[in-house]
Amino acid sequence: MTAGPGAPGFYESVGFAYDHDVETRFGPALRMHRAVPAGGGAPPCGTGELAFRLIVDADLPMLHRWLNEPGVVRWWEGDDVSWEAVARDYVRDGTAEHWIACRGGAGVGWIQCWAVADEPDECGPWIGLGIDRTAAGIDYLVGDPADRGRGVGSAMIRAFVDDVVFGLHPQWSQACAAPYEANVASWRALEKAGLRFVGTVDGKEGPCRLMAAGREERPTASPGGG
Numbered sequence: 001m002t003a004g005p006g007a008p009g010f011y012e013s014v015g016f017a018y019d020h021d022v023e024t025r026f027g028p029a030l031r032m033h034r035a036v037p038a039g040g041g042a043p044p045c046g047t048g049e050l051a052f053r054l055i056v057d058a059d060l061p062m063l064h065r066w067l068n069e070p071g072v073v074r075w076w077e078g079d080d081v082s083w084e085a086v087a088r089d090y091v092r093d094g095t096a097e098h099w100i101a102c103r104g105g106a107g108v109g110w111i112q113c114w115a116v117a118d119e120p121d122e123c124g125p126w127i128g129l130g131i132d133r134t135a136a137g138i139d140y141l142v143g144d145p146a147d148r149g150r151g152v153g154s155a156m157i158r159a160f161v162d163d164v165v166f167g168l169h170p171q172w173s174q175a176c177a178a179p180y181e182a183n184v185a186s187w188r189a190l191e192k193a194g195l196r197f198v199g200t201v202d203g204k205e206g207p208c209r210l211m212a213a214g215r216e217e218r219p220t221a222s223p224g225g226g
């Protein structure tokens with residue numbers, strides 16, 4: 001991606017208007033963070049490459065379907081993916097940001113980012129392995145099973161780390177994830193997106209591979225420093 005959501009004027013260029021509420025919630029650094037479609041309805045998502053937009057209520061039926069697909073459920077640790085839980089946890093979750101990855105205007109995946117500092121129980125062992133306290137965690141899925149194993153996941157993670165994690169969050173120094181060792185597609189996708197193996201941590205259902213990339217390793221990410 002050359003001109004993604006981190007680029008000045010990106011949202012305006014695809015028909016979004018500035019949403020004042022978000023500036024008051026997240027501060028001026030994320031001024032365009034929750035851009036909304038100028039004309040209402042489903043937001044446009046760029047012009048054919050992968051692009052990202054914050055999730056909106058209208059995405060919930062799609063997300064609910066994705067989260068209940070057996071290939072996702074298998075890795076979701078028994079989390080509640082009922083309609084009520086998805087509506088409650090995936091749009092207005094306190095600190096995590098939930099994004100829809102789009103290709104050619106259609107949603108292809110969900111991806112979230114959150115501050116490691118907000119999850120001390122899960123991330124204490126990460127910090128013990130050398131992860132920064134100013135790191136971000138990410139979680140993700142490719143919605144349609146037919147799209148998996150075709151490079152979509154690794155492209156989505158790579159673009160998201162550069163354009164959203166580093167591009168919109170100057171305070172974050174690293175991007176990390178810890179998929180189950182058994183979820184080979186997930187940690188291979190991270191590897192292909194440029195995250196490296198840091199160490200093994202315990203998950204609820206077995207060992208996980210902790211993977212990370214630092215801002216300084218990403219030539220296309222913004223310099224940050226805020």
Ligand SMILES: CC(C)(COP(=O)(O)OP(=O)(O)OC[C@H]1O[C@@H](n2cnc3c(N)ncnc32)[C@H](O)[C@@H]1OP(=O)(O)O)[C@@H](O)C(=O)NCCC(=O)NCCS
Pocket residue numbers: 071072075140141142143147148149150151152153154155178179180183184185186188189192
């Ligand atoms: C994990 C996920 C996002 C990866 O996206 P993807 O589009 O399938 O991955 P990619 O096509 O980019 O491939 C990543 C690598 O894993 C490999 N891979 C894909 N599926 C695999 C599988 N079932 N077993 C082993 N390797 C697999 C690919 O071949 C590729 O490696 P290669 O280039 O060396 O061949 C996607 O599979 C998914 O949504 N899975 C269900 C939800 C999930 O597990 N989310 C992550 C929770 S931590």
